Amino acid sequence: MNARRGFTLIELLVVIAIIAIxxxxxxxxxxxxxxxxxxxxxxxxxxxxxxxxxxxxDANKEFPVGARxxxxxxxxxxxxxxxxxxxxxxxxxxxxxxxxxxxxxxxxNKMVHALNRILVYNCPSQGNSIAANGSSTLVDGRxxxxxxxxxxxxxxxxxxATGAAYQxxxxxxGQGGFALQGIxxxxxxxxxxxxxxxxxxxxxVGEVSVWWNGSFLxxxxxxWVRGVGNGNGMAGCRNVQNAINTxxxxxxxxxxxxxxxxxxxxxxxxxGSVRFVRETxxxxxxxxTASMDGSEVQVDN
Amino acid sequence: MRPSxxxxxxxxxxxxxxxxxxTGCGHGGDPNLVHVNGTVTVDxxxxxxxxxxxxxxxxxxxxxxxGHADIKDGKFDTRQSHKRVVLGAQVxxxxxxxxxxxxxxxxxxxxxxxxxxxxMDVTKDQPPLQLDVPGQKTKKNP
Numbered sequence: 126m127n128a129r130r131g132f133t134l135i136e137l138l139v140v141i142a143i144i145a146i147x148x149x150x151x152x153x154x155x156x157x158x159x160x161x162x163x164x165x166x167x168x169x170x171x172x173x174x175x176x177x178x179x180x181x182x183d184a185n186k187e188f189p190v191g192a193r194x195x196x197x198x199x200x201x202x203x204x205x206x207x208x209x210x211x212x213x214x215x216x217x218x219x220x221x222x223x224x225x226x227x228x229x230x231x232x233x234n235k236m237v238h239a240l241n242r243i244l245v246y247n248c249p250s251q252g253n254s255i256a257a258n259g260s261s262t263l264v265d266g267r268x269x270x271x272x273x274x275x276x277x278x279x280x281x282x283x284x285x286a287t288g289a290a291y292q293x294x295x296x297x298x299g300q301g302g303f304a305l306q307g308i309x310x311x312x313x314x315x316x317x318x319x320x321x322x323x324x325x326x327x328x329x330v331g332e333v334s335v336w337w338n339g340s341f342l343x344x345x346x347x348x349w350v351r352g353v354g355n356g357n358g359m360a361g362c363r364n365v366q367n368a369i370n371t372x373x374x375x376x377x378x379x380x381x382x383x384x385x386x387x388x389x390x391x392x393x394x395x396x397g398s399v400r401f402v403r404e405t406x407x408x409x410x411x412x413x414t415a416s417m418d419g420s421e422v423q424v425d426n
Numbered sequence: 427m428r429p430s431x432x433x434x435x436x437x438x439x440x441x442x443x444x445x446x447x448x449t450g451c452g453h454g455g456d457p458n459l460v461h462v463n464g465t466v467t468v469d470x471x472x473x474x475x476x477x478x479x480x481x482x483x484x485x486x487x488x489x490x491x492x493g494h495a496d497i498k499d500g501k502f503d504t505r506q507s508h509k510r511v512v513l514g515a516q517v518x519x520x521x522x523x524x525x526x527x528x529x530x531x532x533x534x535x536x537x538x539x540x541x542x543x544x545x546m547d548v549t550k551d552q553p554p555l556q557l558d559v560p561g562q563k564t565k566k567n568p
Contacts, residue, residue, distance in 0.1 A: 258531055282517070283485040301541070346531060367479055367519075368492035374477040374521040375534050376541055405491045409484040 163250040164386050167332070168399045170245050174274060174330055175397040177207035187316045191276040191309030192352030192361040197224025197235065199352035199361025200276055200309050201246060208245055213238060224354040236261065239269035239348035246272035246349050250385040251334055258346035260354065272349035275382070276309025276362035277328040277392075280412035286421040291412070293364075297357040301378035304364040306416040308395060311352075311359055317395075321418045324395035328415050331392040331402075332384040333363060335373045345380050365415035369404040459510035462493065462548060463503035464555030466520060468538050472500020473559070475534040476522025480504075483545060486515035497522055511548050518544050520559055 181189050181204050189203035196219055205214035221234040239256070240263075247254040247270070256262070256271040263269065280291045281304050294311065295302040303311040308320070308329045320327050333345050347360035354360060359378045367374070369390050370383035384390040389403040395417065402411065413421035462480065466473050476497035482488040493511030495502040497520070504510055520542045523534025542559045 282481070283483070285484040288485075298540075367481075367494070371479065371492065371494055372477060372496065373533050374479070374519075374541070375523060375532065375537050376521060377531070379541075407489045408481050408492045409489045 160250070160386075163248070164391075164401075167248040167250060167384075167386070167391055170248065171274065171330060171332075171391055171393040171399045172397070173208060173245050174204070175393045175399070177204040178329065178393075179397060180204070180207035182317060187314055188308060190352070191278060191307075191313040192311050192359050194312055194353050195223060196221060197352055197354055198350060201243070201272055201274075201349050201361065202352075205243075208243070210243065213241055224351065235350055236263065236269055236348055239271075239350040240267060242270040243272070243349060246270075246274055248273040248332055248334070248384065248391075256346055256348045261346065261348040261351070269348035269350075271345070271347060273332055273334060273384075274330050274393075275333045275345070276313075276330055277307040277382075277415050278310035278313075278359065278362040278364050278378075279304030279307030279417075280365040280415040280419070281379070282366065282412055284413075284416070284419050284421065285409060286413075286419055291416060291419065300357045300359070301364055301366065301376040303359060303378065304415075306419055307362070307365070308417050309362050311362070315417065319417055320395050322413075322416065322421065325398065326414055327395040327417045328365075328392045328402075329395050331363075331382040332386075332390040333380060333382055334384050334390075335380055345377070365412055368408055368411065369402060369406070456510075458490070458513050459493075460513060460548065460550060460552055461504045462495075462511045462552050462555060463501070463505070464557065465500050466497050466502060466522065466557045466559065467500055468522060468559045470558065473497050473520075473522035473538065474499060474525030475528060476520060477534075478502050478557075479519045480511040480548065481517040481519065482512045483515040483517045485517075486545075488512065488514040488516070511552075513548055513550060516546055516548055518546055518557070520544075520557065522559070 178188060189200040191200050198217070198219065202217055205211065216238060218234040224235065242254060251273050254270050256269045261269050281293055282291060284291050292305040293302045294305055308315050308327060317324065335345055345360060352361040363382060364379050366379040367381040369381060371381040373380055382390050389401055391399055392402050393399050413419060466476065466478060478495050478497055480493040482490045490512035493504050493509045495504045495507045495509065521534065521537065523537045526535040528535050539559055
């Protein structure tokens with residue numbers, strides 16, 4: 126009897142087909158693990174930001190300004206010492222004047238510092254962390270880094286508890302105005318005691334990932350240093366006007382919160398917890414949680 | 427012997443393929459959510475590019491998820507965005523632009539008007555909507 130019996134072609138093909146099927150089963154599983162890891166990393170980033178915001182509150186008896194007009198900087202600059210970036214923080218001159226004043230936009234005090242990437246400010250699911258907007262590119266062509274996490278400036282629209290509209294500062298116009306009833310907004314000064322709706326019922330920071338023409342852009346395209354630039358565009362915080370993951374409608378301050386995690390976005394709440402909010406949540410509930418003092422009745426869902 | 431082994435292998439492959447196909451997604455149907463389509467014009471002319479958002483109107487007792495659709499050449503259909511609209515009272519917000527050189531931060535080109543807000547009711551078997559925006563307020567780009 127011949128011990129060296131070979132394979133037939135068909136046996137070989139069947140083996141290859143089975144291996145192909147096994148790989149087809151395995152690859153999506155590996156991909157799912159990667160996606161889950163990115164979500165956990167994103168939650169952890171928000172948690173770190175929450176601890177930093179609370180550290181700032183402990184030291185200053187109030188939360189940092191969301192987006193400050195007189196120097197154009199965002200809250201992300203103010204919490205740098207609390208995420209172990211004190212040396213970078215020391216390079217900022219907080220009294221250097223408005224964003225567009227003189228050489229301020231470029232530096233030495235402002236946008237040039239956004240050449241430093243702060244890992245905690247970017248979600249790993251968002252592959253691109255370069256600020257896409259042309260106004261965030263330095264004159265010499267160097268690109269700055271953006272942040273995927275934005276302060277919740279507050280809701281816009283009708284408050285069912287008071288029967289009136291949520292407070293919005295409409296001047297200067299052109300970009301959707303500035304919602305006033307959130308924790309981190311334009312020239313905001315909130316304390317823990319400002320959250321009369323309850324800290325665990327109020328959104329503080331959320332993810333932003335703009336959907337445009339079939340592809341995602343990093344964040345809102347502005348560098349992480351910027352709070353308010355160009356007069357009326359609020360880069361550090363967002364109004365809550367549309368549902369999570371709504372495409373960009375051309376009104377900059379109303380860019381919706383959103384992410385590349387399937388079906389919703391992560392939010393840091395006023396009590397320091399991090400929750401995933403689904404994009405199909407009732408809009409009235411979403412807006413109620415975006416306000417810190419709207420007196421709405423909260424329903425969990 | 428050999429043909430039967432071949433057939434068994436083929437059957438295994440077939441079974442796995444059909445299993446993969448069968449585990450595809452089905453559509454959950456919420457009877458309170460409907461698709462809406464129609465046309466949007468500004469001063470009678472179709473809006474080249476834009477976005478229409480349907481927010482259930484809390485001022486008139488409605489709540490639920492938001493529906494939205496892209497506007498292209500004056501037409502919109504929520505079937506394309508898969509974001510269905512809740513029945514009942516709605517706040518409808520429309521933004522639109524001339525569609526010239528759309529870029530990430532001017533997604534509809536130059537905006538033809540600031541956000542237009544109107545109210546309406548969405549019914550079951552909603553006929554196509556015909557919306558007109560009074561226009562000609564131009565807006566600066568960011």
